[in-house]
Amino acid sequence: MDDLFDDLDRSSPVPLYFQVARQIEQAIEVGKLPPGSRLDNEIHLADRLGLSRPTMRRAIQQLVDKGLLVRKRGVGTQVVHGQVTRPVELTSLHDDLAAKGQQPTTKVLVHEVVPAPGEVAASLTVPEGSPVLHLRRLRFSADEPLAVLENWLPEPFTDLTASSLAERGLYQLLRSRGVGMRVARQRIGARRATAEECSLLDETRGSPLLTMERATHDDSGRAVEWGRHVYRASRYAFEVTLVDR
């Protein structure tokens, strides 16, 4: 119980509250903090680590936001019951698959710069008719078709090459160009597959597909990407964690 924490590295560029949060998270993962167990109170913990209470609070808050801990005033902080959970983050399908050890591959079906149609222009908040990069990609996981990804990107991202998109994920490419993606709004629904989608995805006629529309904004508030994706329902599902504060 006492050796829950390694020493902190105050010279590291990683913030202290983040280091602490990661250590608590690991303690939960390896079972040192079983579900339902209570943490020491904030002041004790802060003392033991030589931190101020706000910093300690921030570390705990980060895990509360992730859905790993719950707090109740006058009582304390406890580990949430329930099985292992991968918290939802601002990731892409490519990221998710790579993290799971699968090796996603991509086939670029459409790669063209076109004048923005009305709906796309509205979602990206660019003038109608301004040049946008239109992408349509087929994503495989373990050599099985998984999803059809259709995206539109405004200036200055219209110069992404088809070959780079075949090699790496869209989010990866954007991040390596210094784009700081911050907010994404998604709408998740379902519908039947069209005949074309069936042949692309190796599904039978009328199979149910999971659909997602997503608009992603960067740290300046500008739209970076708008997309309409369809996933094989037989092989994919979304996981979301909601936290009330």
Next chain:
Amino acid sequence: MDDLFDDLDRSSPVPLYFQVARQIEQAIEVGKLPPGSRLDNEIHLADRLGLSRPTMRRAIQQLVDKGLLVRKRGVGTQVVHGQVTRPVELTSLHDDLAAKGQQPTTKVLVHEVVPAPGEVAASLTVPEGSPVLHLRRLRFSADEPLAVLENWLPEPFTDLTASSLAERGLYQLLRSRGVGMRVARQRIGARRATAEECSLLDETRGSPLLTMERATHDDSGRAVEWGRHVYRASRYAFEVTLVDR
């Protein structure tokens, strides 16, 4: 620009950071702060309102978490581009429909206390075979069938009556009993409707349905509810906002 803020009520039980966040949010809604506009820096704002900087920061952070604002070090805080957004919260279908002005109605199909089957027991973290309330409800919106909701609840919630469930939503009933729901983990997928679901939901054979599994935990970390819901894809979709921090 100067009269962005009403006076704050320091005697109110509503926290100051919350009052400030609400006022900024309203300023965005009514267009006083158009998309892309920059806020004053934190120190000025805090000064003008007679607040400390941490309190001001917390107000802003709340809106960043909601996806309304983005911050960039060395630059400032800006309003996100894009259309109006309903933030995601820990709500139920009944809440959502009621908030939209629709009047949800419910028909209780199954209402029984049974020994917890294995899968249910695992999700609720109760012993297998312990008594749980098994519910199956048909939810209507504007007299149209919308979803089939199947839920299991552990002690001490097995005494909810069928008549109260026909009148009010499950989350409403739990809240009125003092249950503080904090964390919910959802898994969203899709599949074809079964023959029985078709007749209940007035859909044609093999129609695509949106599926959701959800486990809800209270502020003590205990499981409150586990459910498996199906929605008519033709009439419902999930909206999610993701924020990277």
Next chain:
DNA sequence: CATGTCGATTTGTCTTGACATATGCTTGAC
């Protein structure tokens, strides 16, 4: 003209200290 350096600006991180308030247990009165 290109490049790099410097400085002003703004958010990010961290500390110390204080008081408020919800919770649950203990204690005491009836």
Next chain:
DNA sequence: GTCAAGCATATGTCAAGACAAATCGACATG
């Protein structure tokens, strides 16, 4: 024995100040 008051405990809210680090524009230098 039951119920209420009170107390200890823990998180929630708020303040004031300090330094770090990223960004961007202006200016100087090659």
